[in-house]
Amino acid sequence: MQPSEKALVPFVSVDNMMRLIHHVGVEQMITQIAAQIETDFKRWESFDKTPRIPAHSPHGVIELMPTSDGEAYGFKYVNGHPKNTSEGLQTVTAFGLLADVYTGYPTLLTEMTMLTALRTAATSALVGSYLAPKSATTMAMIGNGAQSEFQCLAFKAMCGINTVRLYDTDPNATEKCAANLQGKGLRVIACKTPEDAIEGAHIITTCTADKKYATILTDNMVGPGVHINAIGGDCPGKTELHRDILLRSDIFVEYPEQTRIEGEIQALEADHPVTEMWEVMTGKAKGRTDDRQITLFDSVGFAIEDFSALRYIKRAIDGTDFFEPLDMLADPDDPRDLFGMLMRAG
Amino acid sequence: MQPSEKALVPFVSVDNMMRLIHHVGVEQMITQIAAQIETDFKRWESFDKTPRIPAHSPHGVIELMPTSDGEAYGFKYVNGHPKNTSEGLQTVTAFGLLADVYTGYPTLLTEMTMLTALRTAATSALVGSYLAPKSATTMAMIGNGAQSEFQCLAFKAMCGINTVRLYDTDPNATEKCAANLQGKGLRVIACKTPEDAIEGAHIITTCTADKKYATILTDNMVGPGVHINAIGGDCPGKTELHRDILLRSDIFVEYPEQTRIEGEIQALEADHPVTEMWEVMTGKAKGRTDDRQITLFDSVGFAIEDFSALRYIKRAIDGTDFFEPLDMLADPDDPRDLFGMLMRAG
Numbered sequence: 001m002q003p004s005e006k007a008l009v010p011f012v013s014v015d016n017m018m019r020l021i022h023h024v025g026v027e028q029m030i031t032q033i034a035a036q037i038e039t040d041f042k043r044w045e046s047f048d049k050t051p052r053i054p055a056h057s058p059h060g061v062i063e064l065m066p067t068s069d070g071e072a073y074g075f076k077y078v079n080g081h082p083k084n085t086s087e088g089l090q091t092v093t094a095f096g097l098l099a100d101v102y103t104g105y106p107t108l109l110t111e112m113t114m115l116t117a118l119r120t121a122a123t124s125a126l127v128g129s130y131l132a133p134k135s136a137t138t139m140a141m142i143g144n145g146a147q148s149e150f151q152c153l154a155f156k157a158m159c160g161i162n163t164v165r166l167y168d169t170d171p172n173a174t175e176k177c178a179a180n181l182q183g184k185g186l187r188v189i190a191c192k193t194p195e196d197a198i199e200g201a202h203i204i205t206t207c208t209a210d211k212k213y214a215t216i217l218t219d220n221m222v223g224p225g226v227h228i229n230a231i232g233g234d235c236p237g238k239t240e241l242h243r244d245i246l247l248r249s250d251i252f253v254e255y256p257e258q259t260r261i262e263g264e265i266q267a268l269e270a271d272h273p274v275t276e277m278w279e280v281m282t283g284k285a286k287g288r289t290d291d292r293q294i295t296l297f298d299s300v301g302f303a304i305e306d307f308s309a310l311r312y313i314k315r316a317i318d319g320t321d322f323f324e325p326l327d328m329l330a331d332p333d334d335p336r337d338l339f340g341m342l343m344r345a346g
Numbered sequence: 347m348q349p350s351e352k353a354l355v356p357f358v359s360v361d362n363m364m365r366l367i368h369h370v371g372v373e374q375m376i377t378q379i380a381a382q383i384e385t386d387f388k389r390w391e392s393f394d395k396t397p398r399i400p401a402h403s404p405h406g407v408i409e410l411m412p413t414s415d416g417e418a419y420g421f422k423y424v425n426g427h428p429k430n431t432s433e434g435l436q437t438v439t440a441f442g443l444l445a446d447v448y449t450g451y452p453t454l455l456t457e458m459t460m461l462t463a464l465r466t467a468a469t470s471a472l473v474g475s476y477l478a479p480k481s482a483t484t485m486a487m488i489g490n491g492a493q494s495e496f497q498c499l500a501f502k503a504m505c506g507i508n509t510v511r512l513y514d515t516d517p518n519a520t521e522k523c524a525a526n527l528q529g530k531g532l533r534v535i536a537c538k539t540p541e542d543a544i545e546g547a548h549i550i551t552t553c554t555a556d557k558k559y560a561t562i563l564t565d566n567m568v569g570p571g572v573h574i575n576a577i578g579g580d581c582p583g584k585t586e587l588h589r590d591i592l593l594r595s596d597i598f599v600e601y602p603e604q605t606r607i608e609g610e611i612q613a614l615e616a617d618h619p620v621t622e623m624w625e626v627m628t629g630k631a632k633g634r635t636d637d638r639q640i641t642l643f644d645s646v647g648f649a650i651e652d653f654s655a656l657r658y659i660k661r662a663i664d665g666t667d668f669f670e671p672l673d674m675l676a677d678p679d680d681p682r683d684l685f686g687m688l689m690r691a692g
Contacts, residue, residue, distance in 0.1 A: 097423065103427060105439060146685070176686065329360065336519055
């Protein structure tokens with residue numbers, strides 16, 4: 001017995017996601033996802049927003065990140081286990097789902113480890129396009145793990161970066177990142193210290209994974225005029241920047257209710273002023289206002305970014321073979337006759 | 347390129363779930379899931395408990411129900427759209443996931459529309475085995491929709507019921523339920539009124555789907571000594587019983603924090619006394635204490651029941667072919683080299 005069409009959920013495997021990315025192109029796909037994120041941030045008030053729902057353990061965290069715009073509903077499952085790397089596993093794995101609010105039926109299931117890397121880079125570069133100095137050409141990339149190449153290419157594609165200065169506490173990570181970026185149109189400079197990495201950088205991206213209060217950047221390292229894109233401080237007890245940098249910066253966030261719990265600003269008073277990026281994008285609030293200002297994007301990753309990425313994928317796979325139908329929903333001919341459907345399958 | 351084993355998540359489709367149910371047997375599987383639920387309720391305090399996270403719309407609700415015992419993490423996605431039936435769709439569809447708390451990696455993805463029907467019936471009959479009169483042989487089944495046959499078979503298997511009296515506002519539903527129960531070892535009586543259905547019944551199960559404050563049972567219909575298994579009142583604004591019945595009953599619940607929002611007792615004061623079923627199962631609280639007492643299980647469905655069902659399925663499919671491996675997790679050889687994995691797939 002064939003399940004009905006409504007019972008079949010399009011599923012994008014890791015393999016199909018990679019095929020799709022190669023089909024579209026990495027930088028192109030990041031740019032297109034960023035455009036969807038910008039569109040959705042500009043209609044911020046039409047979304048149900050809720051901080052993600054975490055399940056913490058001594059080993060890491062598992063989170064559900066739901067949101068809805070009243071027509072579609074999406075959520076992402078994502079874990080964060082920094083200790084995984086030393087055991088040959090990913091720190092972060094993720095998958096996501098879209099559903100139709102009108103029927104409650106899922107309409108897309110997809111891997112989101114690859115997709116999260118793209119949407120995180122897309123969000124960073126989108127925010128960078130509003131906040132970074134217009135003449136920026138050099139980015140320091142501190143932390144050369146799984147996210148680093150995506151960040152570098154996103155800032156190249158969307159913010160005019162032509163040079164990246166790499167640093168990681170593990171030289172092997174820097175070497176890997178540098179090798180991966182060969183032939184991608186960027187000047188890549190491997191650095192031995194964070195001080196060296198930020199030399200002449202107009203944009204500083206921090207993306208490290210230790211779950212602790214770390215100090216990747218100290219106050220005296222950050223000169224006037226730079227844009228800091230702080231990715232790695234993204235859960236309680238995990239920050240990357242010295243408090244004094246925060247106090248000298250104008251701070252921009254996705255969703256304050258979540259960022260105050262998870263972001264760099266957990267180190268500040270609960271009423272420390274921050275600006276929401278959707279307000280910058282709609283013109284309700286100002287972004288960068290002068291050349292000497294330090295702008296800081298305290299990024300933690302928000303459900304709407306995943307929603308935008310999911311909707312992008314749903315559109316992108318339409319009419320292609322980058323997905324397979326999954327028999328995930330029981331859909332008897334008579335909806336009240338679930339038992340009869342079961343008996344007839346016997 | 348073949349994904350590594352860790353990247354593959356066992357997936358139980360609807361078709362495989364139905365094959366598994368036939369392999370085990372409906373009543374046997376309900377009984378086995380009930381045993382798992384009882385085991386887990388008896389270690390109630392080892393679970394992270396949180397009310398489910400709902401996304402309400404005018405059309406229905408989509409909910410995520412997470413829980414964890416510190417070793418495994420599980421959640422269910424479930425919608426509730428009563429208007430779906432009239433459009434040829436299921437009121438409730440669901441799927442669920444188990445993950446390993448230590449790594450954060452998913453370990454099972456499964457359809458849960460069928461499985462939810464089994465676990466709901468298993469929970470009802472498990473609670474019935476503690477609260478219903480020991481000599482109960484007759485159950486009134488009010489509401490003859492998708493859940494009804496599973497309820498009848500569960501109470502047959504676990505509570506000694508040999509006669510069911512069916513009633514639904516739609517005679518076609520009753521006819522469908524009666525036809526499905528033919529040859530299943532139950533005496534089945536189709537009734538034309540709710541009053542007729544509860545005649546001589548020791549257990550009254552209500553399971554209707556309208557999203558409103560309905561009054562399926564009025565006070566004068568319920569005599570002393572019965573056990574009421576109230577399934578259908580399970581979200582804000584949706585109840586089935588007249589308030590006066592609640593006031594005459596001893597009320598038992600799964601998780602008061604959730605039931606006071608979603609269950610029949612939303613009609614009562616917030617401090618109205620209720621007993622938690624896990625306390626009855628562990629002997630901390632009393633169940634039925636006399637023959638004339640009306641016991642009421644105000645059931646809304648709780649995440650731990652899904653967790654028990656998911657763990658049961660994970661065990662049941664081990665070594666069988668009732669699942670397929672799903673390429674859902676990106677798992678590069680070097681976990682920091684997600685980009686390299688992507689490039690090599692090109």
